Amino acid sequence: MSSTYDRLVGLLAKGFGVEEGEVAPEDTFEELELDSLALVELTLAAQEEFGISLTDDDLHAKNTLSEAAHVLDAKQVAVR
Template sequence: MSAVYDRLVQLLVANFGFATDEVTPEDTFRGLELDSLALVELTLAVQQEFGVELTDDDLNADDTLEQAVKLIESKPAVA
């Protein structure tokens, strides 16, 4: 898909124990059984990995990985 998608999948693998072939761009965070605490942890990991600033509301349980990638790509890098 894209380098951002690949890096997001690697965050899910490293932090939540998924295998790379267990996730697809169409999967939602809810479908992956990530609860609200896991989404906060993922938000923090995304901020660190991509150097962007996200609010607690940016990643939602019903967002797909593809939507999350588009969101990350739309955020400016924090200096």
């Protein structure tokens, strides 16, 4: 996977109790049991980690980790 995906999984492991080796790109935030508050916290952590701005609409409970990494990649490209 991409370094963005790996960094996203690292954020989940560090702040949300997700085991790095127990997630897959097709897992959704909902399947990982992240509620709406956790998604807001993840959004803030991702903004800091990646140096980008995210809106409330960028990450959703039904997003897979792969989809979320794609969103983060696209936001990083837009910043450059």
